[in-house]
Amino acid sequence: MTETNYSMLCDFYELTMSNGYFKNGFYKKTVYFDLFFRKVPDNGGFAIAAGLEQVIDYIKNLHFSETDIEYLREKGIFDEEFLKYLSNFKFTGDIYAIPEGTPIFPNEPIITVKAPAIEAQLIETFLLLTINHQTLIATKANRIVRAAQGRTVLEFGSRRAQGATGAVDGARAAYIGGCAGTACTLTDALYGVPAGGTMAHSWIQMFDNEYTAFRTYCELYPENPTLLVDTYNTLKSGVPNAIRVFKEVLVPKGINKFAIRLDSGDISYLSKKARKMLDEAGLENCKIVASNSLDEYLIRDLMMQGAQVDVFGVGERLITSSSSPVFGGVYKLVAVEEPTSGEIIPKIKVSENTTKITNPHFKKLYRYYDNESGKALADELCVYDEVIDFSKPHTIFDQNATWKAKTLTDFTAKELLVPIFKDGECVYESPKIEDIAKYCKDQIGLLWDEVKRFENPHNYYVDLSKKLWDIKNILLNIYQS
């Protein structure tokens, strides 16, 4: 539809640093950055990776226009040679990433970038904001979908999103996380996420009365219409008028797919009353859609109370992940290549806050599945060149309590980080959006229920290999002294 060049969507310091790397020759250095997060939103047990397709589009389109260069020149702090370099800028590095829809855990790289210093630095902000945003919404959507226990969940939140991308890409992420569709037309047009919707209160207000508004709508759209029944009085006016119109207009034509939507009041009470009225009128097939400031907590309660809701339309609390609206992904230098020898030197960022200490080095990430149950057992971070013989029993250990070891025997290892760019060329084809959503659903089926609990979930293990653990400790000891 439209292609926006977001090359200038970077933090200004990425440009000042890059200019510095250019002048002192560091720009020839190959560096390794990991994008990872430290804490699951809503204190959940896992997140859902999303946003990679938009990162790929961004990397492919990376360039600085003459207008961009002129803007930078006017700042008066950038070297002309650097600006010339930028005007011919393209990404030439390698990118590895965990595919969209994969359950992910704290401290594992979602993306690893290997590139000359300036290239790796300039893409920091866009990568972070895109992965942070979509992963946040996919994760929230998945919580809501799980709360709905198989009932359909639709994304309705565009109008309360934090900006246009928040709405459009947010609806994409929500679909990856398990929503069946969206109200956002542009998300359908751009990404193929099914969009749907019927009427606002204004439709009903435009007519002389609710009955005429409903009747006109069903005559126009006899295929699966949803009538909004709360404009005047849900149980006294809305539901009776809907029943009358369904029976007058649709039932005689043999149509029995239609629905009502409750958008205010107590959903538990109103849905049960409405269900009874519909059933008594012989409209057992009529579905009930509910939408009113819903999230996973309210849906869980509604389900416990036996609310008669077939479809949940979820708005602002999904599209902003309002109870936990920040996904705290970070982008940290983990290694630098010696220009002459090509040796990869691991780097660490220490911190007084131990949870902020990074896992150094260029790494691989394995997920181990139990062959008997099929369930995911643990993830393990290894140094990039480690070779593990997975035909033999494999012992993993907790990095925070090294005496807690576990030997895996009948298991399958899967490498999670896959090549996305190689020497600047994209070597990955994003799956279709419905395949990403299906993959996500399947992968979540491989997590133990204990990891999926909303409150106080089981801590899934992300371990370090012995080799990586040793390297990390050596580096920590250097900075301690």
Next chain:
Amino acid sequence: MTETNYSMLCDFYELTMSNGYFKNGFYKKTVYFDLFFRKVPDNGGFAIAAGLEQVIDYIKNLHFSETDIEYLREKGIFDEEFLKYLSNFKFTGDIYAIPEGTPIFPNEPIITVKAPAIEAQLIETFLLLTINHQTLIATKANRIVRAAQGRTVLEFGSRRAQGATGAVDGARAAYIGGCAGTACTLTDALYGVPAGGTMAHSWIQMFDNEYTAFRTYCELYPENPTLLVDTYNTLKSGVPNAIRVFKEVLVPKGINKFAIRLDSGDISYLSKKARKMLDEAGLENCKIVASNSLDEYLIRDLMMQGAQVDVFGVGERLITSSSSPVFGGVYKLVAVEEPTSGEIIPKIKVSENTTKITNPHFKKLYRYYDNESGKALADELCVYDEVIDFSKPHTIFDQNATWKAKTLTDFTAKELLVPIFKDGECVYESPKIEDIAKYCKDQIGLLWDEVKRFENPHNYYVDLSKKLWDIKNILLNIYQS
């Protein structure tokens, strides 16, 4: 830089309703919609209007491309005549709005749209999401700026924003709300919000040691560099190295503008210790920048504890308004014109929840200022054609407690809704961004301190004129019976 066509960023029901209005002739009806909100985020006393400039750009660019039409045709539910109508679509109506930077209150129209039914309906989602998003961030930024009591506040949150627009337009809104600048380069390039920034931890990690990293930076950017001092150990390594470099590289050149940045640990403790070390080294001019999950509450506490911070860099909690991440603007039909007589018929949306009942009719909005103190006294909503003689004393009353009346004598009335579009033509020129920010600051200076309190602020009055109040009650009585 780039122009994105967001015409398809609408809720799908806006298209199904529009197709219906087209088929039944309603599309010729002129309708009036108000965009307003019901509750100030963070339980504050007021919000700051923002986002109008992006709404104007959107309205000017409104059109459906052949690709859009083809997408809609494939849905199989839209009339060919309607699709032909859409392919020639442009906005032909009137829009009134409160200028950006104005303090606004619940239940007053921020935007009023007068247009043929389809035009008014199709722009609903984009108007809502743009005003909701930017107003949310401008409001949050203003709270943070007020907490900082005159210290500089910078917006640093792009990487944690909810999508690209969240970052770029969010930084624009933050500037309107009082931030002095942003880290987001694109916001500067597009909107002229000053962008700045110096280095990330990765800069320091790239060098053999912190001293060399600092020294290289100051040699490269001697004009007002900010050195990040927490990569290894703030007080033992970062601050001493910064002092050494400032004294070796900058002071001999007569440069005395430079700063250090604290990005982790306890800001109160570290800033006082660092201040002492800097002062003892004779660097009283060195500023201290702090950035670490800050918001208005933490900044207020830091100020109370005497933290020695000159500049606050605020990230995720500002750019997502994380403690209150939803601005609940709604878009409601308030009147319909009789096609033949041209009479404007007021419309109301009732609800069991009394706070959700709308103020009907096409309205004007006045703000009354006390001539003696200059302060804003109250706002009053009037019917569009009411004529009030402001040279005489004017009595306003509380709509929820009609016996609470107040007669204004020495006052000035200002109409807040100004014409933006007239018959589809833009008749408004957006002020420069720095003028919007200045206007905002001035207008907030005209609010009583009681309205500006973070907790439990005074409820600023938004009253209805007697004429409007009567019309509302007549309509309510019709729907009650």
